[in-house]
Amino acid sequence: MTAAIVWFRRDLRLADNPALQAACAGNRPIVPVYVHAPEELGAWAPGAASDWWLHQSLAALAGELRELGLDLVLRRGPSLQALTRLIRETGADAVHWNRLYEPAIIARDREIKAELRRAGLEVHSHNAALLHEPWTVQTGTGGDYRAFTPFWKACRRREEPPAPAPAPTQLAAPAGGLPEGEPLDAMGLLPAIRWDRKLEGHWQPGSAGAEARLAAFLDDGLASYDEGRDLPAQPATSRLSPHLHFGEIGPRQVWHAVQRRLARDGAGSLTAGAEAFLAEVGWREFAYHVLFHHPGFPDEPLNPRFSRFPWREDDGRLRHAWERGETGLPMVDAGMRELWATGWMHNRVRMVTGSLLVKNLRLPWQQGERWFWDTLVDADLASNSLGWQWVAGSGADAAPYFRVFNPVRQGERFDPDGEYVARWIPELAGLPAQHRHAPWQAPASALRAAGLRLDEHYPRPVVDLKRSREEALEAFQLIKQASA
Ligand SMILES: Cc1cc2nc3c(=O)[nH]c(=O)nc-3n(C[C@H](O)[C@H](O)[C@H](O)COP(=O)(O)OP(=O)(O)OC[C@H]3O[C@@H](n4cnc5c(N)ncnc54)[C@H](O)[C@@H]3O)c2cc1C
Missing domain, CATH: 1.10.579.10 (DNA Cyclobutane Dipyrimidine Photolyase, subunit A, domain 3)
Structure with missing residues (x-):
């Protein structure tokens, strides 16, 4: 069976990862790759703290894949060249990835999709990052929203987000093995002067860290979130934001974990804490909605x-x-x-x-x-x-x-x-x-x-x-x- 490439980006997890799930369907062999190409993001290439996180998160993902017998192949961009080379090396005839929504990335991905399809490959993109992708939520007249409350109401009227798929328990490597990648340290994500050491005590990047954060928040934070969330001295919020940003956990997983917890506790409907928390996750959705419809938003005032x-x-x-x-x-x-x-x-x-x-x-x-x-x-x-x-x-x-x-x-x-x-x-x-x-x-x-x-x-x-x-x-x- 020919292999499928899974192009990991900011979806650094194995559970609830539709690109991975689609690629390995039928136990098809997969080639997991991460391509480092920050220059493709133009003026908004990630900053130093993000780079630190990415380094740790890639190490965590590589560890999870290794447990299933696969190495994460690390390559340097340009992305199209890196993918084309990998296709040549592995004979893969399909590429899967999960969508991102930043204007520069949308343009890059569109080009890559067209180019690979022209070369005869099967190319599919999926949604791992959002409950509702920006173009799926529309006003009555088919426009975009500029205010959160009607946006979130419209989201809530839509179908419940699908239940997240569990992580695969086995993955197959291509018959000829996986090609060599570059070592993570060669990506230059860590600073030369190791100021980043101070971050280590505060975070556990990677999906295990994300799940532990979510579990701790459900135990200790959710019930009183609506009261505690404005008090900065209290550990009252989830601190899931970097995990969500890097896709170590997805909003569908968060959404369903909250619902399961409420059901376990016998709550008939959303509690005030859960309602307030999910609305914050909704603000994240709103941010993507606005950015998608107003690509100049990071640089120019909307008004x-x-x-x-x-x-x-x-x-x-x-x-x-x-x-x-x-x-x-x-x-x-x-x-x-x-x-x-x-x-x-x-x-x-x-x-x-x-x-x-x-x-x-x-x-x-x-x-x-x-x-x-x-x-x-x-x-x-x-x-x-x-x-x-x-x-x-x-x-x-x-x-x-x-x-x-x-x-x-x-x-x-x-x-x-x-x-x-x-x-x-x-x-x-x-x-x-x-x-x-x-x-x-x-x-x-x-x-x-x-x-x-x-x-x-x-x-x-x-x-x-x-x-x-x-x-x-x-x-x-x-x-x-x-x-x-
Ligand atoms: C000036 C400014 C800059 C910000 N920059 C960022 C940023 O770069 N990245 C970022 O993730 N958030 C940003 N936020 C939003 C918010 O401050 C953080 O998402 C939140 O503090 C993260 O902590 P938490 O995970 O404990 O949030 P919780 O209160 O536990 O909320 C759960 C999740 O909902 C999302 N969320 C919560 N509040 C917001 C919000 N106002 N807007 C969008 N999403 C939200 C986050 O993904 C968060 O992890 C910014 C807010 C302000 C005012």
Whole structure:
């Protein structure tokens, strides 16, 4: 029997993997390959934290395949050349992959599909990454959605996502064996200076890690998700985002695991926790929907009025302070330090740090988007663009521009004991909780007792919150009037 190639991309799992399932049907021999070709993603080639994750995730997938007697073949791009060579080497006459939705990847895949079909191959793409692919959800008039609630309602009216297939228990290699690939270390995914070691303690990339995260969340987080999800000091959210991004687990698996858990617990319908959690998974679907229908979304404001926004002239000082978590605003700095240390930041804090950058510092949202792109282990073109345009007020279903988060009030509300701030800014841990979100307002006696000298141990705010808020609103009025 001739072999089929399974081209792994961001679907780094064996269970619920339709490309793999289709390729090995009838115990057909398969050639599993990963092609490293970041340049094909243009300006949005993965950042350093994503590369670290990818390295670990490929190692995990290779281990799972090895247990079934197959080696993952690693090759370098260009993708078409790598696949063509592999077809020549193995005599494969079919290629399967799971679809991705970034504009550059869609264009590349279309070309590859056409080229391979011209060469006489059987080529099939499948859906592993979404509950509802972007073109399948349409408004009554056949258009795309720009608001989340009607989008999600439309998704919920559709059929339940199909139950995920289990991982195959056996896989066959081609009779002549598998060709050599390149060693994983040669892909250059790990940084030369090993700053990435700090990430190791926080994550277990790979499908086993993803499943363990999901199981832990179902046990400890799901029931109270609706209440706990906004509290960054609590481990109340699933932290599945990087696993979902790399396809180590798919949303169908998450969806059905939630349903099974509710059934086991005797819940007749979705609990408030489950409803809220699945809606967040729905935001991920919405992000892909928006990106698919608006390919310029990562770079340009969806609302064109914002392309004339009068951003502040910055010599890099403000941006640098924000990136390093040295703005003097504890809730912001804690978030930026969490990001730097772990490659992840709590959603509430992403909104607070983003708001400070875009509104108070009045720096372009694209600068924040880029920093997140390089430092997040879950950096995802669709969700990151949606998040930043939401914060900036320029995107689909975005926060209204005049909603400027006050990081002190946000801290007092969502981190009332200052626990999150103390965790990431230990120099503030000695202050009583009520002063941790605004140390510059703490009485001298409290600062003294905590051994904290402002400017020396921790900066004063780089920006006046009240004045900068007013300036942001004035700037917004300007673009509003200009486009009236
Ligand atoms: C400025 C900004 C940038 C962001 N950048 C990214 C990004 O690059 N990658 C990314 O995956 N998410 C991004 N998000 C969305 C969100 O912050 C993360 O998905 C979430 O914090 C991940 O943590 P979790 O897995 O514990 O989420 P949970 O609360 O457990 O949610 C479950 C899953 O739902 C999805 N999800 C949750 N919230 C959102 C959302 N608002 N938008 C899209 N999907 C969501 C994620 O896949 C997540 O894993 C961004 C949000 C903002 C405000």
